[in-house]
Amino acid sequence: MTKIFQPFSTMYEFDSGALNPQGKLISRRLSDMSSMYQDSEAVQALLNDNPLIYEVYNVEVPENEEHIQHCTTILYPGKVGSEFFMTKGHYHEIINRAEIYFCLKGKGLLIMQTKEGEFSSLEMEPGTIAYVPPYWAHRTVNTGDETFVFFAAYPGDAGHDYGLIETEGFVKAVMEQAEKYALVANPSYRKENEIGE
Numbered sequence: 001m002t003k004i005f006q007p008f009s010t011m012y013e014f015d016s017g018a019l020n021p022q023g024k025l026i027s028r029r030l031s032d033m034s035s036m037y038q039d040s041e042a043v044q045a046l047l048n049d050n051p052l053i054y055e056v057y058n059v060e061v062p063e064n065e066e067h068i069q070h071c072t073t074i075l076y077p078g079k080v081g082s083e084f085f086m087t088k089g090h091y092h093e094i095i096n097r098a099e100i101y102f103c104l105k106g107k108g109l110l111i112m113q114t115k116e117g118e119f120s121s122l123e124m125e126p127g128t129i130a131y132v133p134p135y136w137a138h139r140t141v142n143t144g145d146e147t148f149v150f151f152a153a154y155p156g157d158a159g160h161d162y163g164l165i166e167t168e169g170f171v172k173a174v175m176e177q178a179e180k181y182a183l184v185a186n187p188s189y190r191k192e193n194e195i196g197e
């Protein structure tokens with residue numbers, strides 16, 4: 001007889017953005033993603049302090065298609081040079097799996113791209129529900145000066161594929177410009193691939 005999974009709930013802590021119980025916590029510092037930022041001198045200057053960039057509180061459910069993974073991400077405010085703090089970004093391992101984001105706190109930008117090089121961005125503020133369709137890589141960026149917190153839900157079997165983003169980068173970088181943000185073409189996008197061609 002199949003064992004039936006028991007219903008349960010998790011508490012969202014409105015002040016911090018954390019979940020209770022905590023579940024699996026992912027913390028990423030600058031050293032975990034130093035090559036992803038544009039300004040390598042700014043990276044070097046900050047690496048001693050090695051700031052905490054974001055934390056992900058994961059509710060633990062089985063990683064299969066029956067379940068729905070869900071988590072909160074707390075993305076701290078800050079910049080590396082003039083590039084805003086951001087997540088690593090990923091495609092789903094099963095690439096045709098979608099995701100839903102619900103912004104709870106602060107403000108940010110959700111940037112997305114396909115393997116064909118198509119690019120899209122959505123502004124997020126408390127109340128924004130953003131849809132990441134199948135096939136789109138996704139990264140979030142804190143464009144404000146307070147913590148940016150969002151809830152995410154996605155199919156249990158989706159998985160995370162960081163490889164292509166690590167080698168190719170994103171089409172655009174999100175930089176501070178005149179106290180706002182600007183989407184700037186990333187000069188190293190697909191550079192590694194071009195060298196190999």
Ligand SMILES: O=P(O)(O)OC[C@H]1O[C@H](O)[C@H](O)[C@@H](O)[C@@H]1O
Nearest residue numbers: 056071072073087088089090152
């Ligand atoms: O996995 P990263 O690209 O570092 O992004 C951080 C996190 O952002 C969102 O919350 C996603 O739903 C998570 O699955 C992801 O882990």
Ligand SMILES: [Fe+2]
Nearest residue numbers: 092099138154
């Ligand atoms: Fe995802």
